[in-house]
Amino acid sequence: MSKNTTKGEFPFISWGSRGTAPVSDPKKTKYCGNTMCSSLHIPQKERIVIDAGTGIIEMGRQFENKKKGKPYDIHLLLTHFHLDHIMGLPFFPLLYSPDTTITFYSPLPLKKTKKYLSGLMAEKYFPLDFQDTPSQKIIHKVPPQTFRIGRVEIDSFPLHHPQGCLAYRFKFEGKTLVFSTDTEHPEKGVDKELAAFCRDADILVYDATFTPEDYLDKKGWGHSTWLAGTELAAEAGVKSLFLSHFNPDYDDRKIDGIILSAREKFTRTFAAGKKDQIK
Numbered sequence: 305m306s307k308n309t310t311k312g313e314f315p316f317i318s319w320g321s322r323g324t325a326p327v328s329d330p331k332k333t334k335y336c337g338n339t340m341c342s343s344l345h346i347p348q349k350e351r352i353v354i355d356a357g358t359g360i361i362e363m364g365r366q367f368e369n370k371k372k373g374k375p376y377d378i379h380l381l382l383t384h385f386h387l388d389h390i391m392g393l394p395f396f397p398l399l400y401s402p403d404t405t406i407t408f409y410s411p412l413p414l415k416k417t418k419k420y421l422s423g424l425m426a427e428k429y430f431p432l433d434f435q436d437t438p439s440q441k442i443i444h445k446v447p448p449q450t451f452r453i454g455r456v457e458i459d460s461f462p463l464h465h466p467q468g469c470l471a472y473r474f475k476f477e478g479k480t481l482v483f484s485t486d487t488e489h490p491e492k493g494v495d496k497e498l499a500a501f502c503r504d505a506d507i508l509v510y511d512a513t514f515t516p517e518d519y520l521d522k523k524g525w526g527h528s529t530w531l532a533g534t535e536l537a538a539e540a541g542v543k544s545l546f547l548s549h550f551n552p553d554y555d556d557r558k559i560d561g562i563i564l565s566a567r568e569k570f571t572r573t574f575a576a577g578k579k580d581q582i583k
């Protein structure tokens with residue numbers, strides 16, 4: 305289980321914070337093995353989930369254990385359709401629960417969203433069609449203006465990523481959490497518009513796919529570095545920075561080093577994934 309909650313800030317659980325592809329090498333699973341999926345850990349009946357990478361499978365199992373016959377109301381916000389953010393969906397246990405309603409929030413219009421979600425399970429890829437799974441499904445396009453799910457207020461922001469990606473900003477009981485998981489920083493300085501979107505957030509979850517050294521060969525791939533994350537966090541005045549979207553090529557020692565280096569620049573830096581294990 306890849307779990308990490310935050311006390312007193314904006315509690316969320318990171319069920320998967322690996323980018324690109326899941327990993328199972330024991331040298332790589334201290335923080336996470338699963339790909340991108342998080343849930344907000346707040347007291348309301350609408351459960352808010354961000355992305356459906358392989359982390360959603362474990363999340364679904366835990367929800368199912370606690371479910372005990374109650375209907376579930378899941379609100380699944382998609383940042384984009386790259387596989388690491390949706391590949392867990394066909395194996396999400398609650399997709400098969402008839403008394404679960406899953407409301408999808410998509411950056412794309414209804415028809416395209418249906419096409420890409422169904423495509424994952426189409427024809428020879430899977431024995432059952434997406435539309436034929438027993439859960440109730442509703443699809444919304446993410447509106448350009450602020451919207452609400454239960455008592456949570458939500459804004460979105462377009463990131464620099466091939467084929468697009470959305471950042472989300474959540475506000476609940478005066479606390480703010482921003483997910484900005486797939487984005488490339490500018491050549492020089494900080495992305496001012498993104499910094500404005502993250503302004504004074506309690507938590508910023510940020511794309512730390514590459515070390516600054518490895519990034520030099522990966523310009524234009526749409527991903528960022530721990531260093532750009534610390535600069536953005538400082539500029540935006542956020543309280544805590546959670547690095548995420550870890551590179552599947554990096555092992556635990558390398559990620560330990562990334563967190564420690566980041567802390568020299570921005571003290572309150574943590575790893576999204578299992579509860580931070582660096583003292």
Ligand SMILES: [Zn+2]
Pocket residue numbers: 323324340386388389486549
């Ligand atoms: Zn990704």
